[in-house]
Amino acid sequence: MKTFFLKFKQARLRTVLAGLAGALVLLLILYFSANRQPPLTAEEQLLVGEWEIAPDFPTRFFHADRSFERSDRDSVGTWKIKxxxxxxxxxxxxxxxxxxxxxxxxxxxxxxxxxxxxxxxEMIISFSDKGQRFILDRKWEWSRKTDR
Structure with missing residues (x-):
């Protein structure tokens, strides 16, 4: 009878240890895969939104998670301002x-x-009109897209 209870306790201990090890691995995965970006700067907050350079060209979406995409889905990526x-x-x-x-x-x-x-x-960026326009490399002027 003692051996049965001893084996049961050992099996339970192994199960608890395996569960703890699994939980530790899961926590480590979550910690290292978390997106720990610094908060957006004031200048970066101005860029968040949809922008257009001309009515017939694809617009650019700059998202708050620092990702971007073109409206025609021809390119996607990441951005930052420094x-x-x-x-x-x-x-x-x-x-x-x-x-x-x-x-x-x-x-x-x-x-x-x-x-x-x-x-x-990498391009020089400057904002004007209270964040409604930005200029890249002093050449290309983009406007915040508004519903027409």
Whole structure:
């Protein structure tokens, strides 16, 4: 009888230890995968929103989590502003096959390769009109998109 209870206690102890180890691993994964970005600066807060350069061109969405995307979904990426310079790292998103044809599958596979190629641009940014416009490299003027 003692051996049964001893084996039961040992099995219970192993179960508790395995549970604790699993919980520790889960906590470590959550800690290291958490997005711990510093809060947006006042200048970065001005950039959050949808912007357009001309009515016929795709707009840019700058999100508060420092991600961005074009309205035509041709590129996505991340952004940050540091010392008056906007830095954008972008790539083309993966596109699912449009059909099960060989051409559709080929385009989808090619998009995997393009989605791995990242490019980074850095430009001088300045805001005007109480944050309703910004200018990049003193050349391109973007306006906050408003519903027309």
């Amino acid at each position: 010392e008056g310079r906007l830095s954008i790292t972008s790539w083309q998103p993966y596109k699912l096959p449009s059909s099960l044809s060989m051409a559709g599958l080929t385009r989808s596979l090619e998009s995997i390769e393009r989605s791995r190629k990242k490019s980074t641009e």
